[in-house]
Amino acid sequence: MSFQSFLIWMITMRVTPIFFSFPEFDAPAREDSWIALLLSTIPVTLALWTVVSLTKFSPGRTLSEMIEARTGKLLGSLINILLAGYFLLEAAISLWELDEVLVTTVLVRTPSVAVSGAMMIVVIAAVRLGIEPISRTAVILAGGGILAVGFLSLLLLPEIRINHVLPIFPIDPRRMLSSVIYHASLADLLIVVAYLIPYTTLRAPEHRLFYLTPAIANSIIAAAMLLVIAVLSFPLADNLNFEYLSLIREASLGRFLERFDPLVLTGWTVLAYLRVSALLLCALLSLATVFGLRDYRALSVPVGIILLTLSLVVFDTFPAREFYVTGGGLVLNLIVCYLLPLVLLLLYRAKGERAEPAPEGRGQ
Amino acid sequence: MFLLALIASFGLVAYFEYIRIRRFHGGARELAAFVLMMIVAALYAVAVILDWPVPNPAWIVQETLGGIGEWIAPRS
Numbered sequence: 286m287s288f289q290s291f292l293i294w295m296i297t298m299r300v301t302p303i304f305f306s307f308p309e310f311d312a313p314a315r316e317d318s319w320i321a322l323l324l325s326t327i328p329v330t331l332a333l334w335t336v337v338s339l340t341k342f343s344p345g346r347t348l349s350e351m352i353e354a355r356t357g358k359l360l361g362s363l364i365n366i367l368l369a370g371y372f373l374l375e376a377a378i379s380l381w382e383l384d385e386v387l388v389t390t391v392l393v394r395t396p397s398v399a400v401s402g403a404m405m406i407v408v409i410a411a412v413r414l415g416i417e418p419i420s421r422t423a424v425i426l427a428g429g430g431i432l433a434v435g436f437l438s439l440l441l442l443p444e445i446r447i448n449h450v451l452p453i454f455p456i457d458p459r460r461m462l463s464s465v466i467y468h469a470s471l472a473d474l475l476i477v478v479a480y481l482i483p484y485t486t487l488r489a490p491e492h493r494l495f496y497l498t499p500a501i502a503n504s505i506i507a508a509a510m511l512l513v514i515a516v517l518s519f520p521l522a523d524n525l526n527f528e529y530l531s532l533i534r535e536a537s538l539g540r541f542l543e544r545f546d547p548l549v550l551t552g553w554t555v556l557a558y559l560r561v562s563a564l565l566l567c568a569l570l571s572l573a574t575v576f577g578l579r580d581y582r583a584l585s586v587p588v589g590i591i592l593l594t595l596s597l598v599v600f601d602t603f604p605a606r607e608f609y610v611t612g613g614g615l616v617l618n619l620i621v622c623y624l625l626p627l628v629l630l631l632l633y634r635a636k637g638e639r640a641e642p643a644p645e646g647r648g649q
Numbered sequence: 650m651f652l653l654a655l656i657a658s659f660g661l662v663a664y665f666e667y668i669r670i671r672r673f674h675g676g677a678r679e680l681a682a683f684v685l686m687m688i689v690a691a692l693y694a695v696a697v698i699l700d701w702p703v704p705n706p707a708w709i710v711q712e713t714l715g716g717i718g719e720w721i722a723p724r725s
Contacts, residue, residue: 583675
């Protein structure tokens, strides 16, 4: 896949959750979380450097293959199975959030399994088509998303109240540090990049632009946070489950064009497909390595069924999701997205070897 | 009745997937991996439908690592 489409796909994957649960609002820094979000760009970019450095040691190999090459078949398979479970859990959470938004707002009489099942049929079909078609659709969908969100943001400008954002100071340093770590933990695009980067061509001049990915994604999210706070105020937004959706409901164009939320939800649902398909792909790549398969497609249907079933049981309530994302999920993300690539990089550097090139056919 | 329909649909999916794997020159390894994962998926789906206690990975992660997460980012 092309570098440009890969870049857009990864940014979209990182930004999409703001349209559903907006996890950035759960940070300890509360109304100053947008500052912590921008500061978290630093550790995320450093971790991205770790991931890109790893690929130079073993060009063309996925992270799963590199793990097996360094740790052996048995330990490597165990780690890859756990990673597959991690990706399925993350995908199930995204699917659950999408389902919660749709079932509680526009599809109130539709069973959750129908909504999630319909999405999974599309995701499995896309995954079986391959990485290239998904990345190409990312360009079109992200472009449409930018236009829609930009238009709605313009409509909301008259509703902005600067006093909702001010004062910024004083800032609690302990809360700010906790929030920076929390926001950094939300960057699961790091581990997805590690898996999918062998399928793209990352030339030297493109490295610099690629390192801007966290800054671009975090800037978009921070701007969205500021807009929500400026229009709704933080105390109101903090009590909502779907902050951005509630914001969109404030937008109107005179009296004849209002209630954009059902239309916008349609677009956001399509963006969620990009995120779920990326995570499912990574899970399939991990399992394909464990089983020693040339092609992950043979596993797409059963793993898709597992993902659908998991999304139906992962959380019972929205507070349960918040407890997870700010508790065990935070630590798990830090381990998988930061510690694992760093340890693998150190292992490769310690051995000082270059692995064999990947088999032909990689890069579709 | 619903359970029977579900198992029948799983069987149908497995049959068509078998044809696809053979058509695209998949070997015994692909078939074995598919059958194994399909059994896992079917068992998990049936367990959820019948309301059997199934492991919830989010709960396991929260019970194991939730204390550390609470220390890093305390909830107000």
